[in-house]
Amino acid sequence: PLASQKEVHSTSDEVVEIHANVDDQPGEGLGYAMEQLMAAGAYDAYFTPIFMKKNRPAYQVTVITTSGQLTAMVDLLMTHTTTFGVRWVTMKRATLPRTFKTVTTQYGDVTLKIGNRGTQSKVTVEYDSAAALADRHHISLDQVRHAALLAYENELG
Amino acid sequence: PLASQKEVHSTSDEVVEIHANVDDQPGEGLGYAMEQLMAAGAYDAYFTPIFMKKNRPAYQVTVITTSGQLTAMVDLLMTHTTTFGVRWVTMKRATLPRTFKTVTTQYGDVTLKIGNRGTQSKVTVEYDSAAALADRHHISLDQVRHAALLAYENELG
Amino acid sequence: PLASQKEVHSTSDEVVEIHANVDDQPGEGLGYAMEQLMAAGAYDAYFTPIFMKKNRPAYQVTVITTSGQLTAMVDLLMTHTTTFGVRWVTMKRATLPRTFKTVTTQYGDVTLKIGNRGTQSKVTVEYDSAAALADRHHISLDQVRHAALLAYENELG
Amino acid sequence: PLASQKEVHSTSDEVVEIHANVDDQPGEGLGYAMEQLMAAGAYDAYFTPIFMKKNRPAYQVTVITTSGQLTAMVDLLMTHTTTFGVRWVTMKRATLPRTFKTVTTQYGDVTLKIGNRGTQSKVTVEYDSAAALADRHHISLDQVRHAALLAYENELG
Amino acid sequence: PLASQKEVHSTSDEVVEIHANVDDQPGEGLGYAMEQLMAAGAYDAYFTPIFMKKNRPAYQVTVITTSGQLTAMVDLLMTHTTTFGVRWVTMKRATLPRTFKTVTTQYGDVTLKIGNRGTQSKVTVEYDSAAALADRHHISLDQVRHAALLAYENELG
Amino acid sequence: PLASQKEVHSTSDEVVEIHANVDDQPGEGLGYAMEQLMAAGAYDAYFTPIFMKKNRPAYQVTVITTSGQLTAMVDLLMTHTTTFGVRWVTMKRATLPRTFKTVTTQYGDVTLKIGNRGTQSKVTVEYDSAAALADRHHISLDQVRHAALLAYENELG
Ligand code: NI
Ligand code: NI
Ligand code: NI
Ligand code: NI
Ligand code: NI
Ligand code: NI
Ligand code: NI
Ligand code: NI
Ligand code: NI
Ligand code: NI
Ligand code: NI
Ligand code: NI
Numbered sequence: 001p002l003a004s005q006k007e008v009h010s011t012s013d014e015v016v017e018i019h020a021n022v023d024d025q026p027g028e029g030l031g032y033a034m035e036q037l038m039a040a041g042a043y044d045a046y047f048t049p050i051f052m053k054k055n056r057p058a059y060q061v062t063v064i065t066t067s068g069q070l071t072a073m074v075d076l077l078m079t080h081t082t083t084f085g086v087r088w089v090t091m092k093r094a095t096l097p098r099t100f101k102t103v104t105t106q107y108g109d110v111t112l113k114i115g116n117r118g119t120q121s122k123v124t125v126e127y128d129s130a131a132a133l134a135d136r137h138h139i140s141l142d143q144v145r146h147a148a149l150l151a152y153e154n155e156l157g
Numbered sequence: 158p159l160a161s162q163k164e165v166h167s168t169s170d171e172v173v174e175i176h177a178n179v180d181d182q183p184g185e186g187l188g189y190a191m192e193q194l195m196a197a198g199a200y201d202a203y204f205t206p207i208f209m210k211k212n213r214p215a216y217q218v219t220v221i222t223t224s225g226q227l228t229a230m231v232d233l234l235m236t237h238t239t240t241f242g243v244r245w246v247t248m249k250r251a252t253l254p255r256t257f258k259t260v261t262t263q264y265g266d267v268t269l270k271i272g273n274r275g276t277q278s279k280v281t282v283e284y285d286s287a288a289a290l291a292d293r294h295h296i297s298l299d300q301v302r303h304a305a306l307l308a309y310e311n312e313l314g
Numbered sequence: 315p316l317a318s319q320k321e322v323h324s325t326s327d328e329v330v331e332i333h334a335n336v337d338d339q340p341g342e343g344l345g346y347a348m349e350q351l352m353a354a355g356a357y358d359a360y361f362t363p364i365f366m367k368k369n370r371p372a373y374q375v376t377v378i379t380t381s382g383q384l385t386a387m388v389d390l391l392m393t394h395t396t397t398f399g400v401r402w403v404t405m406k407r408a409t410l411p412r413t414f415k416t417v418t419t420q421y422g423d424v425t426l427k428i429g430n431r432g433t434q435s436k437v438t439v440e441y442d443s444a445a446a447l448a449d450r451h452h453i454s455l456d457q458v459r460h461a462a463l464l465a466y467e468n469e470l471g
Numbered sequence: 472p473l474a475s476q477k478e479v480h481s482t483s484d485e486v487v488e489i490h491a492n493v494d495d496q497p498g499e500g501l502g503y504a505m506e507q508l509m510a511a512g513a514y515d516a517y518f519t520p521i522f523m524k525k526n527r528p529a530y531q532v533t534v535i536t537t538s539g540q541l542t543a544m545v546d547l548l549m550t551h552t553t554t555f556g557v558r559w560v561t562m563k564r565a566t567l568p569r570t571f572k573t574v575t576t577q578y579g580d581v582t583l584k585i586g587n588r589g590t591q592s593k594v595t596v597e598y599d600s601a602a603a604l605a606d607r608h609h610i611s612l613d614q615v616r617h618a619a620l621l622a623y624e625n626e627l628g
Numbered sequence: 629p630l631a632s633q634k635e636v637h638s639t640s641d642e643v644v645e646i647h648a649n650v651d652d653q654p655g656e657g658l659g660y661a662m663e664q665l666m667a668a669g670a671y672d673a674y675f676t677p678i679f680m681k682k683n684r685p686a687y688q689v690t691v692i693t694t695s696g697q698l699t700a701m702v703d704l705l706m707t708h709t710t711t712f713g714v715r716w717v718t719m720k721r722a723t724l725p726r727t728f729k730t731v732t733t734q735y736g737d738v739t740l741k742i743g744n745r746g747t748q749s750k751v752t753v754e755y756d757s758a759a760a761l762a763d764r765h766h767i768s769l770d771q772v773r774h775a776a777l778l779a780y781e782n783e784l785g
Numbered sequence: 786p787l788a789s790q791k792e793v794h795s796t797s798d799e800v801v802e803i804h805a806n807v808d809d810q811p812g813e814g815l816g817y818a819m820e821q822l823m824a825a826g827a828y829d830a831y832f833t834p835i836f837m838k839k840n841r842p843a844y845q846v847t848v849i850t851t852s853g854q855l856t857a858m859v860d861l862l863m864t865h866t867t868t869f870g871v872r873w874v875t876m877k878r879a880t881l882p883r884t885f886k887t888v889t890t891q892y893g894d895v896t897l898k899i900g901n902r903g904t905q906s907k908v909t910v911e912y913d914s915a916a917a918l919a920d921r922h923h924i925s926l927d928q929v930r931h932a933a934l935l936a937y938e939n940e941l942g
Contacts, residue, residue, distance in 0.1 A: 015558050017490075019331075019405070021358060023184035024438060025927065026239070028912050031180075031212035032919065032926040038524055044492060046529070047214035047522040049206030049834075050376075051361040051679040053352055054441070055188040057204040058360070059214045062521075064558070074408055080925045082183075082438060084429050085409035087329050087378070091490070094545055095556035115555050124495060124553060127525070127813050134817065140865045141817040142810065149774055150781055172715050174647075176802075176876070178829060181909060182456065185441050189448065189455040195681055201649060203686070204679040206363075207847075208522040208832040210823055211912070215831070219678075221715070231879055237454045239909060241900050242880035244800050244849070248647070251702055252713035272712050281652060281710060284342050284682070291346065297394045298346040299339065303620055310621055333488075333562070335515060337659075338595060340710075341651035345683040361685035363677030364533075365518040365836040367509055368598070369659040371675035371687045372517070388565055396595060396654070398586050399566035401486050401535070463931055464938055494812035496770065497867070499755050502808075502840040503762065503769040518842040520677075520834030526816035528832035528844045551768045553811070598656050605660065611708045612660040613653065643872050645804075666838055672806060674843070675836040690835075692872070719804070722859055723870035743869050752809060752867060755839070 013095075015043065016070050018077065018088040021050065023058035025082040030059060033080035037063055040076055096122060103151040107133040110148035123152060170252075172200065173227050175234065175245040178207065180215035182239040187216060190237035194220055197233055253279060260308040264290040267305035280309060327409075329357065330384050332391065332402040335364065337372035339396040344373060347394035351377055354390055410436060417465040421447040424462035437466060484566075486514065487541050489548065489559040492521065494529035496553040501530060504551035508534055511547055567593060574622040578604040581619035594623060641723075643671065644698050646705065646716040649678065651686035653710040658687060661708035665691055668704055724750060731779040735761040738776035751780060798880075800828065801855050803862065803873040806835065808843035810867040815844060818865035822848055825861055881907060888936040892918040895933035908937060 022030065030047060037045040044064040052058045061081060065073045070088065077086050096115030103110055111129040115122035130144040137144075179187065187204060194202040200221040209215045218238060222230045227245065234243050253272030260267055268286040272279035287301040294301075336344065344361060351359040358378040366372045375395060379387045384402065391400050410429030417424055425443040429436035444458040451458075493501065501518060508516040514535040523529045532552060536544045541559065548557050567586030574581055582600040586593035601615040608615075650658065658675060665673040672692040680686045689709060693701045698716065705714050724743030731738055739757040743750035758772040765772075807815065815832060822830040829849040837843045846866060850858045855873065862871050881900030888895055896914040900907035915929040922929075 017558065017560075021360065023188075024441075025183050027180035027209070027213040027215040028211065029926045029930075030214055032916055034212050034524060045524065046492065046531075048362060048519060048531070049214065049677070051204075051683065051685050052184070053348060053359065053683060054185070055191050055679070055681060055683055056184040057187055057206065057216045057679050058184040060360075060362070078410065078429075078431060078436070082436075082927070084412060084427070084436070084438070085407060087331070087405040087407040089331075089403055089405045089560055091558040091560045093556060093558040096549065098555060113555070115549075117549060122549070122553075122555070124555070127495075131817055141814045142867070145814075146774075146777055146781075150778055153774075153778055174715065174717075178831065181912075186455045186459075189445055191681060202681065203649065203688075205676060205688070205833060206520070206679075208526070208528050210526060210819060210830065212522070212524060212526055214522050217831075217833070235881065235900075235902060235907070239456070239907075241883060241898070241907070241909070242878060244802070244876040244878040246717055246802075246874055246876045248715040248717045250713060250715040253706065255712060270712070272706075274706060279706070279710075279712070281712070284652075288346055298343045299396070302343075303617075303624075306617055307621055307624055310617075335517065337655035338598075340653050341680065341684040341686040342682070344685055345651075348683050361679075362519060363685065363834070365840070365842050366655065367505060367516065367840060368656070369662050369836065369838060369840055370655040371658055371677065371836050372655040373685045374517075374519070392567065392586075392588060392593070396593075398569060398584070398593070398595070399564060401488070401562040401564040403488075403560055403562045460931075460934055460938075464935055467931075467935055494816075497810050498808035498837070498841040498843040499839070500769045500773075501842055503759055505840050520842065523812065525813070526819050527812040528815055528834070529812040530842045553770070602660055612657045613710070616657075645872065645874075662838060673838065674806065674845075676833060676845070717874055719872040719874045721870060721872040724863065726869060741869070743863075745863060750863070750867075750869070752869070755809075 013093050014067065014090050015093045016065050016067055016088050016090055018063040018065065018070070018073060018086055020061045020077050020081060020083040020086040021052065021058055022061055022081050022083055023052050023056040027059070030061065030081065033061070033076070036076055036080050037073065040072060041069060042073060100126075101152075103148055103155065105133075105144070105147040105151050107137050107139070107144055107147060110144060110151075112148060112152055123149065125149065170250050171224065171247050172250045173222050173224055173245050173247055175220040175222065175227070175230060175243055177218045177234050177238060177240040177243040178209065178215060179218055179238050179240055180209050180213040184216075187218065187238065190218070190233070193233055193237050194230065197229060198222075198226060199230060257283075258309075260305055260312065262290075262301070262304040262308050264294050264296070264301055264304060267301065267308075269305060269309055280306065282306065327407050328381065328404050329407045330379050330381055330402050330404050332377040332379065332384070332387060332400055334375045334391050334395060334397040334400040335366065335372060336375055336395050336397055337366050337370040341373070344375065344395065347375070347390070350390055350394050351387065354386060355379075355383060356387060414440075417462055417469065419447075419458070419461040419465050421451050421453070421458055421461060424458065424465075426462060426466055437463065439463065484564050485538065485561055486564045487536050487538055487559050487561055489534040489536065489541070489544060489557055491532045491548050491552060491554040491557040492523065492529060493532055493552050493554055494523050494527040498530075501532065501552065504532070504547070507547055507551050508544065511543060512536075512540060513544060571597075574619055574626065576604075576615070576618040576622050578608050578610070578615055578618060581615060581622075583619060583623055594620065596620065641721050642695065642718055643721045644693050644695055644716050644718055646691040646693065646698070646701060646714055648689045648705050648709055648711040648714040649680065649686060650689055650709050650711055651680050651684040655687070658689065658709065661689070661704070664704055664708050665701065668700060669693075669697060670701060728754075729780075731776055731783065733761075733772070733775040733779050735765050735767070735772055735775060738772060738779075740776060740780055751777065753777065798878050799852065799875050800878045801850050801852055801873050801875055803848040803850065803855070803858060803871055805846045805862050805866060805868040805871040806837065806843060807846055807866050807868055808837050808841040812844070815846065815866065818846070818861070821861055821865050822858065825857060826850075826854060827858060885911075886937075888933055888940065890918075890929070890932040890936050892922050892924070892929055892932060895929060895936075897933060897937055908934065910934065
């Protein structure tokens with residue numbers, strides 16, 4: 001509890017969540033729009049299936065960004081989706097302070113992201129470094145991920 | 158078990174389930190396509206959200222129909238969706254033998270569909286008759302539905 | 315950038331997004347509720363599939379409306395859905411200033427909605443006018459839409 | 472309208488809606504996380520399917536809670552999901568004042584939840600009491616639910 | 629390729645996939661139905677969100693079972709869902725031959741399922757044994773899972 | 786009708802639809818699996834959100850392929866997903882005979898796919914050629930698509 005309160009308080013900041021409902025654009029155009037949003041620095045952009053009036057299967061486009069990037073992201077949504085309107089809300093956010101570390105596995109080097117949770121830590125495997133090794137060795141992503149986590153455990157002793 | 162086997166055996170027939178994946182058509186065009194499919198006599202037409210390659214949020218269009226209607230339904234899919242290909246499979250089907258019955262409620266008459274399950278029966282309220290009364294009385298659909306089920310129970314004694 | 319900032323600033327206003335989670339009402343009752351919400355003037359009402367406790371497949375009902383309409387919309391949700399509670403948040407909104415224009419195609423007249431984005435414009439085809447022509451000529455909605463966009467391009471020269 | 476305005480005003484309070492997007496954790500771990508969140512007193516916890524970058528099918532985890540429980544819920548999300556960040560927003564909420572009542576059916580006693588809407592009331596069947604009877608009698612949940620609603624109607628006269 | 633062909637051929641058998649579309653039953657009744665289907669021995673039962681006519685957000689119920697269990701499963705669907713009809717198709721199936729093995733971790737004993745893929749093997753952690761330890765130690769499911777996989781790797785040397 | 790019957794009959798062939806339900810693998814591993822399946826020549830590979838037992842939000846992985854590729858695709862699913870079993874069914878398929886054509890727009894050359902439907906034709910814009918021009922000119926995919934369709938109409942006269 002004490003540890004976790006510190007987590008929330010010390011790292012909380014704000015993000016903006018932008019929503020647009022799209023029922024008049026093909027999915028491939030939305031896929032293209034996501035690439036533009038991510039390339040422009042959105043924290044995240046994703047699609048949620050929704051069901052709208054007149055039997056229209058649609059998607060809600062959500063973008064997570066900063067208030068400083070809001071105007072640029074709204075502009076990209078206006079350009080790359082068919083929407084005539086977007087809405088947004090500011091949300092509080094808590095994130096774990098993180099460090100990066102490289103471990104060596106039988107497949108090659110893999111980057112880990114390590115979150116600091118007071119006396120505990122939280123580890124995740126960076127996708128790009130693991131996917132590159134999976135590609136090279138023709139194995140599954142999970143095999144590389146588990147090898148990296150094993151290497152990390154062994155280093156910790 | 159004996160009763161239910163009879164159910165399955167005595168009423169089983171076949172339907173065709175047609176699938177088309179659509180990632181290059183707006184949702185409003187799909188809503189329009191659904192209307193055309195239903196108007197042409199499809200048993201059912203519905204959309205399932207699916208996630209396709211290149212980050213494309215898409216929809217699978219499914220049509221349930223008879224083998225006799227297959228060609229007409231494929232033609233409608235080719236006309237009203239952007240797909241260049243559809244696939245289908247024949248499925249066995251079991252349906253309950255059914256009768257219709259009208260009951261009188263404080264809001265007006267409602268039609269019930271009654272399925273025969275041997276010694277048991279299964280009752281459902283026909284949407285259109287209930288929705289008309291809900292509209293007229295400015296109440297919820299559920300209020301009409303429960304009044305109709307109550308009237309049915311009371312008639313049975 | 316300059317243009318888009320102006321867009322956001324000059325047209326931003328507020329909407330309210332209302333959420334209710336429904337796991338104890340049939341889908342046909344929700345479809346009926348959507349009709350009541352739209353008829354009462356909601357900007358939008360839509361369903362999002364969600365997965366709740368005790369293996370319950372459910373739907374989140376979302377309504378987009380104004381603060382002035384909030385009470386009426388909450389009342390409709392309480393009447394037409396089974397929910398005992400709803401929640402809402404005010405969101406900022408940016409919309410493009412828009413004008414309407416009619417173009418003539420080989421199928422008949424179609425209404426376009428044109429959004430003003432500074433030096434650029436954004437065009438979309440009004441569904442009802444296009445669907446009416448698709449119905450009359452037994453063609454797809456997309457065929458009418460593209461004919462309308464073509465007529466618009468040709469007018470612009 | 473008068474009645475419903477009172478509803479909204481007299482019972483409105485606040486809840487916090489917390490979001491986390493998860494694309495690097497198996498579904499079974501998320502199911503386990505939901506149990507921990509509900510056991511710790513979340514009003515609700517649910518999953519929404521979303522589609523994220525790099526063709527990743529993912530889930531948004533949403534938790535509805537109070538501001539007093541926020542820190543504890545964020546801590547549970549950090550412990551039981553793989554996320555490195557969560558975001559939240561405070562929402563207004565309106566709930567119906569409610570009472571509970573037991574009715575006797577041919578299957579046993581069932582608890583009803585009754586919402587007070589001024590001159591109207593709204594009734595729902597408590598799941599656990601109905602499911603227990605359905606289990607004991609090997610019948611469907613709906614059969615018990617309708618028997619309970621019928622008993623309630625008959626008591627009201 | 630040789631190995632995998634053997635996999636498919638030596639272990640292929642048949643399953644039946646049953647579908648029912650449900651738009652007139654609350655989600656909590658479907659959750660109850662799933663429990664009945666699983667308790668009766670279905671290989672799997674799950675819900676897919678679908679969007680049906682008249683703006684109805686609905687769910688497709690799917691049951692995976694054997695041809696020997698088909699009648700019993702159809703009967704359960706007729707009893708515990710509101711559907712008046714179900715459809716099914718026989719599918720070929722390939723499964724990995726599997727063995728079970730217990731490993732010891734710092735949290736207690738965990739059961740692993742090991743699939744034989746010729747020269748390779750595939751390992752997964754049995755949910756119930758891992759969830760019990762996560763509950764006892766107040767840690768995440770993933771922590772137990774990774775400890776178990778680590779123990780397995782170390783045993784293999 | 787005559788035309789469409791010919792369509793179905795002259796071009797019908799068979800595809801295999803493979804299903805695997807995955808509730809114990811992260812979404813990023815599934816995104817990686819999709820890339821492997823598409824690179825190996827699957828006609829299509831996609832994810833459908835499903836809700837499984839024990840509150841598990843999951844995904845059904847579907848692969849569309851030929852009977853000749855079945856073994857290879859099953860092997861890839863066994864390697865790149867956590868599943869211990871897959872199932873498949875053979876489906877009939879109808880596809881439009883198609884030709885490709887390049888048109889010149891103000892942005893550059895775009896490839897069109899043209900389906901032959903007897904006296905009618907059906908046109909779609911090839912994604913990769915359009916996306917390349919959208920990237921180069923910093924415009925939306927839809928702008929390039931509509932320019933290409935306009936160029937096609939003008940060539941037809
Ligand atoms: Ni949100
Ligand atoms: Ni399918
Ligand atoms: Ni929300
Ligand atoms: Ni006609
Ligand atoms: Ni278009
Ligand atoms: Ni029993
Ligand atoms: Ni009911
Ligand atoms: Ni199906
Ligand atoms: Ni404890
Ligand atoms: Ni793992
Ligand atoms: Ni299936
Ligand atoms: Ni540039």
